[in-house]
Amino acid sequence: MSPTNYLLLSALLFSIGAVGVLVRRNAVVVFMCIELMLNAVNLTLVTFSRINGTLDGQVMAFFVMVVAAAEVVVGLAIITSIFRTRQSSSVDDANLLKY
Amino acid sequence: MSTVAVLAQAGGVEALTSTGEAIAFWIFGPVALASALGMVFARHAVHCALLLALTMFSLAILYVIQQAPFLGFTQIIVYTGAVMMLFLFVLMLVGKDSRDSVVEVLRGQRVAALVLGLGMAGLLVAALARSLTSVQPAPGAGLGPNNLGGLGRLIFTVYLGPFELTSALLITAALGAMVLAHAQSSTHEKRTQRQTVIARLRGEHARISPLPGPGVYATANSVAVPALLPDGSIAPESLSEIIESVAVDVPDTSTPDAHSLTGRSSPDRSIDAGEPNDVSTPDGSHSGTEKES
Amino acid sequence: MTTTLPALSALAQEAQPAVGEATGTASLAWLLFALPAAGALVLFLTGRRSDRWGHWLGLLTVVASFVIGLLIFLETVGLAPGERTRELALYSWIGSGSLNVDFGLRLDPLSLTFVLLITGVGSLIHLYSVGYMSHDPGRRRFFAQLNLFVAAMLVLVLANNFVLLYLGWEGVGLASYLLIGFYQDRPAAATAAKKAFLMNRVGDVGLALAIFLLWLELGTTQYNEVFGRIGEVPSGTVLAVTLLLLLGACGKSGQFPLQSWLPDAMEGPTPVSALIHAATMVTAGVYLIARTNPIYDLTETGRLVVALIGVVTLLIGAIIGCAYDDIKKVLAYSTVSQIGYMILAVGLGPAGYALGIFHLLTHGFFKAGLFLGAGSVMHAMNDDVDMRRFGGLWRKMPVTFVTFGLGYLALIGFPFLSGYFSKDAIIEAAFAQEGWQGWVFGGAAALAAGLTAFYMTRLMFMTFFGERRWEKVPAHNGEAYHPHESPATMTVPMIVLAFGSVGAGAALYPVLPEWLAPTVGELRELEGGALPHAVVPWLVVGLSALGVLAGYLFVGRRPVPVERPERVSLPVRAARADLYANAINESVVERPGTWLTRILVYFDNRGVDGAVNGIAAGLGGSSGRLRRLQTGFVRSYALSMLGGSVLIVAAMLAVRFA
Structure with missing residues (x-):
């Protein structure tokens, strides 16, 4: 089996995540889809690390995880504070910043 | 679908890795894909979270079989463990709205998203299939279990x-x-104890003293037991609005009762605390208990 | 100034007299204009508080200026002729790149002559105004503006560069505007002031352009350097400069074709007419041409144009003067005509500069005296100016009659009075020109002398002799006339000016050309020409006598109708209409200007504004539609991002695999 399969899987997961971001309205679910996209990228990094025989890809994936964790913490805090003021977690309801 | 064909074609390439890895990939790859798709289509947010956790777990397995065990376990501990639990906590907090409505408000959003997603997938897959036809893992020095x-x-x-x-x-x-999630109640300023006392003495409240607590003579501390005033009558303020009070013995204050401290009942003097003329019970549908203000 | 001088001395000293530093009394020359300016400032600023003593302050500052001017004059006379041109640099006024203008004064025979004329006549007229304006509530304002005029006029004549001259030039224009419109409640006065200001503006543009041209060519505006290096300038530019300077002179001096503002300026108080519109300001054009004589010396054509303008103007003035019944307007057209003589004189070149200035001085005396006399008559006649209502006044106001009569005799060139010397000299010089010029210039000047005698005689007869028509009709304000002699503050200046009218010519004739020689060059007596010198005085005196006779026959011998006869011959009608100068101005300048303005306004509204507003509306409309893209929905934005990403990936693949 060629390692390309991992990359193909990753591409599909990334696209699924992107579509999820576009079609879901619950902010928490949108966030989950973003996490899915990040994970897809991580899989790519790990696979390339293996193909190249170096560990740098894994280090990069590690950093992605850390940054993603930080992002999740802040993002979820923003979602809760929005929910507290607007009684809604739908991204469509927060649309005041417009024309 | 072309994607499937490409995947099948990729699988048909000469095996460059171990058979065990191939088996693991063909098990957990489709699982990850299916649960990702399920996450996008599931209507309940908790289902989404669980399906995402499954995807991440499958990816962790794939990390491990790709000779990245540290990342695999980090994935399980940090992502499936911590991050997804955090998601679930937030879902609990915002639970009221956790179900998406099926009506799409943005016109053409779903179709456009689908077209663009398929286009993205097709482009990426095509690019990978054309450029990486015969790659194999390098016998890297730093790699290995x-x-x-x-x-x-x-x-x-x-x-x-x-x-x-x-x-x-x-x-x-x-x-x-912390800053974002901290509840800032800008509408109601928090009072210190001293300010509360001063406000009471100024007559800003209905009464100066606190409401009498429930229970009498230490025979019971249940909320359902009304408090007795020094003359033996029942303090109306001690009756809860939503819990039906139990009957209580009113001790005879005219003749000292040797058993009064034991709380033993004397049937002739018991009254029914639930009498409507005793306690004015407002509408029982109140959800909150507001003792003051 | 003195630091840059050595480098240019080689050129400058060729044609120009050496310029010395002003020392001694001359270093006080700045007080000449500073005192009246300070007086004007005080009078303007203190307002009503100085109503009681303000006119005395105004008089005092001008008299002090006159005393200082006299001291400087006496000091200068004591110097050798070659050292009489001195400069006093006060401070660096404008220093901007290569443009350096000093606030510097030039004390030379020409400027000192003017200083004495301005402050001397100015003092007399200030004194006269004390009496004349005694009943006017705006007397303090009047004196403030009169002081401002004196200061500006002194700056004009004392400047040692063109820019400072321009400052004074505009200053007198402003003062003239203010004083013509002094009676603010009269619409006619306001209109006349506006007219004077606008027509002066035409001339001022010419002067400004001339200064720009000189600066462009020579990089300096100092008289000394300009006159020293004018030979470097191409002849075409010199001609342009002289014509532009002439335009400026025409505007200020009421010369053809800008003459029509001067008669209207008589709406101002009579002392103003005497000082500004007869004696001093309107002669600024003559001063300008005399001052720039090194430039005019270089161009025959320029001088010819100047002389032609002078001839045309002196004829126009003399002809129109015969038709008016308004005493001040007759005097005003007489002024126009006499300044025409001066312009003709300076247009004759070295043969006439000194004569122009000479006539300017004598004219300053007798015309100021005539105006003051007219003012005295008006003062006595309820401010009426219509001569048809006068008559037989000589018994009622003897002093006015005598002084006015002497001015009259001086003006018509009665032998051995002022005008005889100065005007005859100009006519002689005109006849001395070669070829057709001698005949045309001399003939026109002599003819105008006859006309002058006629209209002035007419004025004299209508005002002072004949039947007392004012006894028959009430005044314009409804009251009866009570003619009376004017107070001493008014008669004293008239008497002094009458002495000047009689004696100035004889006194100045022998000395003035020599005195002015350092500035305007030696007076060159031309021989030959159209008529020999010996014949001309007889001819002129004869023509003047004919004019007087005609005046007596047409006016003095017959009764004068009180109402103006309307059925008159064509020439009189044309003269009454100012020879259609206003009509010509209106049809040639005003109406096309109005049309042009309308076209421009239309173009501005529709074209410029339309384009600008159209672009703005287009941008606003398109952005109003474009901003609809900002729906506020995050998912729309994310969709655009994904679309962009897909495009980029597609492009990269296309490039990679194409």
Whole structure:
């Protein structure tokens, strides 16, 4: 089996995540889809690390995880504070910043 | 679908890795894909979270079989463990709205998203299929089941600067989350005890003293037991609005009762605390108990 | 000034007299204009508080200026002729790149002559105004503006560069505007002031352009350097400069074709007419041409144009003067005509500069005296100016009659009075020109002398002799006339000016050309020409006598109708209409200007504004539609991002695999 399969899987997961971001309205679910996209990228990094025989890809994936964790913490805090003021977690309801 | 064909074609390439890896991939790859699709289509947010956890778990397995065990376990501990639990907590907080409505408000959004997603997938897959036809894993020196030492060496030597930066980022994120999630009640200022007392003495409340607590003579501390005033009558304020009070013995204050401290009942003097003329019970549908204000 | 001089001395000293530093009394020359300016400032600023003593302050500052001017004059006379041109640099006024203008004064025979004329006549007229304006509530304002005029006029004549001259030039224009419109409640006065200001503006543009041209060519505006280096300038530019300077002179001096503002300026108080519109300001054009004589010396054509303008103007003035019944307007057209003589004189070149200035001085005396006399008559006649209502006044106001009569005799060139010397000299010089010029210039000047005698005689007869028509009709304000002699503050200046009218010519004739020689060059007596010198005085005196006779026959011998006869011959009608100068101005300048303005306004509204507003509306409309893209929905934005990403990936693949 060629390692390309991992990359193909990753591409599909990334696209699924992107579509999820576009079609879901619950902010928490949108966030989950973003996490899915990040994970897809991580899989790519790990696979390339293996193909190249170096560990740098894994280090990069590690950093992605850390940054993603930080992002999740802040993002979820923003979602809760929005929910507290607007009684809604739908991204469509927060649309005041417009024309 | 072309994607499937490409996948099948990729699988048909001469095996460059072990058979066990191929088996694991063909098990967990489709699982990850299916649960990802399920996450996008599931209507209930909790289902989404669980399906995402499954995807991440499958990816963790794939990391491990790709000779990245540290990342695999980090994935399980950090993502499926911590991050997804955090998601579930937030879903609990915002639970009221956790179900998406099926009506799409943005016209053409779903179709456009689908077209663009398929286009993205098709482009990426086509690019990969054309450019990476015969790659195989390099017999890297640092790779292998015990690469944890190499990874640590790399992180703490070459990538020390970025590593320290990520730690600063994490602290900043933690602080930011605290600030954002902290409930700022700007409408109602919190009073100190002293201010409350002064307000009471100024007559800003209905009464100066606190409401009498429930229970009498230590025979019972249940909320359902009304308090008795010194003359033996029932204090109306001690009756709860939503819990039906139990009957209570009113001790005979005219003749000292030797058993009064034991709380033993004397049938002739018991009254029914639930009498409507005793306690004015407002509408029982009140959900909150507001003792003051 | 003195620091840059050595480098240019080689050129400058060729044609120009050496310029010395002003020392001694001359270093006080700045007080000449500073005192009246300070007086004007005080009078303007203190307002009503100085109503009681303000006119005395105004008089005092001008008299002090006159005394200082006299001291400087006496000091200068004591110097050798070659050292009489001195400069006093006060401070660096404008220093901007290569443009350096000093606030510097030039004390030379020409400027000192003017200083004495301005402050001397100015003092007399200030004194006269004390009496004349005694009943006017705006007397303090009047004196403030009169002081401002004196200061500006002194700056004009004392400047040692063109820019400072321009400052004074505009200053007198402003003062003239203010004083013509002094009676603010009269619409006619306001209109006349506006007219004077606008027509002066035409001339001022010419002067400004001339200064720009000189600066462009020579990089300096100092008289000394300009006159020293004018030979370097191409002849075409010199001609342009002289014509532009002439335009400026025409505007200020009421010369053809800008003459029509001067008669209207008589709406101002009579002392103003005497000082500004007869004696001093309107002669600024003559001063300008005399001052820039090194430039005019270089161009025959320029001088010819100047002389032609002078001839045309002196004829126009003399002809129109015969038709008016308004005493001040007759005097005003007489002024126009006499300044025409001066312009003709300076247009004759070296043969006439000194004569122009000479006539300017004598004219300053007798015309100021005539105006003051007219003012005295008006003062006595309820401010009426219509001569048809006068008559037989000589018994009622003897002093006015005598002084006015002497001015009259001086003006018509009665032998051995002022005008005889100065005007005859100009006519002689005109006849001395070669070829057709001698005949045309001389003939026109002599003819105008006859006309002058006619209209002035007419004025005299209508005002002072004949039947007392004012006994038959009430005044314009409804009251009866009570003619009376004017107070001493008014008669004293008239008497002094009458002495000047009689004696100035004889006194100045022998000395003035020599005195002015350092500035305007030696007076060159031309021989030959159209008529020999010996014949001309007889001819002129004869023509003047004919004019007087005609005046007696047409006016003095017959009764004068009180109402103006309307059925008159064509020439009289044309003269009454100012020879259609206003009509010509209106049809040639005003109406096309109005049309042009309308076209420009239309173009501005529709074209410029339309384009600008159209672009703005287009941008506003398109952005109003474009901003609809900002729906506020995050998912729309994310969709655009994904679309962009897909495009980029597609492009990269296309490039990679194409």
